[in-house]
Amino acid sequence: MTAMNHVPHTARAAAARAVCLSKVYGQGETQVVALDNLSVDFGQGRFTAIMGPSGSGKSTLMHCVAGLDTFSSGSVRIGDTELGTLKDKQLTQLRRDKIGFIFQAFNLLPTLTALENITLPMDIAGRKPDRRWLNTVIEMVGLSGRLSHRPTQLSGGQQQRVAVARALASKPEIIFGDEPTGNLDSRSGAEVLGFLRDSVRELGQTVVMVTHDPVAASYADRVIFLADGRIVDEMIQPTADGVLDRMKAFDAKGRTS
Numbered sequence: 001m002t003a004m005n006h007v008p009h010t011a012r013a014a015a016a017r018a019v020c021l022s023k024v025y026g027q028g029e030t031q032v033v034a035l036d037n038l039s040v041d042f043g044q045g046r047f048t049a050i051m052g053p054s055g056s057g058k059s060t061l062m063h064c065v066a067g068l069d070t071f072s073s074g075s076v077r078i079g080d081t082e083l084g085t086l087k088d089k090q091l092t093q094l095r096r097d098k099i100g101f102i103f104q105a106f107n108l109l110p111t112l113t114a115l116e117n118i119t120l121p122m123d124i125a126g127r128k129p130d131r132r133w134l135n136t137v138i139e140m141v142g143l144s145g146r147l148s149h150r151p152t153q154l155s156g157g158q159q160q161r162v163a164v165a166r167a168l169a170s171k172p173e174i175i176f177g178d179e180p181t182g183n184l185d186s187r188s189g190a191e192v193l194g195f196l197r198d199s200v201r202e203l204g205q206t207v208v209m210v211t212h213d214p215v216a217a218s219y220a221d222r223v224i225f226l227a228d229g230r231i232v233d234e235m236i237q238p239t240a241d242g243v244l245d246r247m248k249a250f251d252a253k254g255r256t257s
Contacts, residue, residue: 047221050211157184
């Protein structure tokens with residue numbers, strides 16, 4: 001299979017774009033190349049899953065594109081903003097104003113209610129939430145009857161719904177999910193993935209998710225596969241079986257190389 005180090009998506013504008021992105025840890029004999037001159041677009045209003053074996057660079061790619069980690073060379077843009085030119089304070093503001101995050105750990109504050117957790121990033125920024133949008137998001141993730149509950153009064157699946165609503169509430173340009181269903185049972189995970197897919201299809205949201213789970217990846221519009229810090233394949237309109245077969249092919253290739 002030929003390595004594809006650039007995956008163009010010219011049909012729609014890019015919510016985020018990496019060009020010739022490299023990330024190198026250490027020097028000399030201990031040097032590790034986590035990302036190797038990688039270029040990729042994440043189209044607006046699309047749900048993209050990033051997959052690959054452990055150590056392939058998928059989390060590093062997400063962290064660099066989301067402004068959570070620095071990169072060694074190349075460029076990253078969120079919309080029209082070049083991340084490499086931003087100072088720390090500007091980068092913090094960009095993450096707060098334009099990016100939503102959903103992690104494997106729910107990262108909710110235990111002393112706040114579900115609603116307070118959802119609006120917290122906007123409260124910190126001194127911004128009033130758009131009530132109509134907020135109500136749409138809360139209804140979509142099925143939290144209307146749980147808004148006064150604190151995290152300890154909610155199941156894991158409900159806590160992750162709060163995290164999804166928090167990510168959506170500020171109308172970010174792009175949402176990044178790092179194994180967002182990794183701590184959930186299959187039913188709760190399917191619900192959360194359904195909400196993310198609905199946010200793309202019905203609300204026009206852009207979602208980029210790192211996952212190792214072929215079933216989770218099947219909710220996406222597109223899957224990109226990483227190996228050794230490079231994009232080696234992609235799949236449009238993926239199925240769980242198709243993704244699993246592709247991953248098995250990579251494993252077999254890795255054992256024979």
